[in-house]
Amino acid sequence: QQPVQSPQAVILREGEDAVINCSSSKALYSVHWYRQKHGEAPVFLMILLKGGEQMRHEKISASFNEKKQQSSLYLTASQLSYSGTYFCGTAQGGSEKLVFGKGTKLTVNP
């Protein structure tokens, strides 16, 4: 079951904040966040495990609400380098398969 990401696209000015959400209709065991720049491979940002702590990567942090079966990625004081497509990948209900959402395209303008 593919997780649902929102919004589909975000346009920011440098220094602004954004939140990207990822939700699932099934129980989640872990949520993985990746960023992909145009023409490049997805790059791992962080992972959130069931019962784990909120994670942080530079000025990007993420939370995982197990009861609501959703995760949120928080980008604060965005930089030009944050531009790209952000994917959440979820491991659901005992499956070892990581299923990715459709992605959120983030554009940070000067």
Add this chain to the structure above:
Amino acid sequence: DTAVSQTPKYLVTQMGNDKSIKCEQNLGHDTMYWYKQDSKKFLKIMFSYNNKELIINETVPNRFSPKSPDKAHLNLHINSLELGDSAVYFCASSQGIRRTSGNTIYFGEGSWLTVV
């Protein structure tokens, strides 16, 4: 020094041809994957091998056949290529298969396949 490397990076071929994409990882990981990313950027798993054993085989046409000669290599062979096979194919690897233990997936740079 590239952790997950795949070749070729670009491949343009005619319908009906057979082609292969090779992948190697030097991270010492036990698990390797093939993902397909279509024109809408949807990243979908195709296959996964753990210690040379096939563990995930999604609904993929039989024309696609993965082969893992050892745990550091996972190749993808595609027979009778069709226009719809045009996509970016990413090889990836992780230390293990347990997503609940937080095994991170590392992606290769991708192979851009165009079928004409």
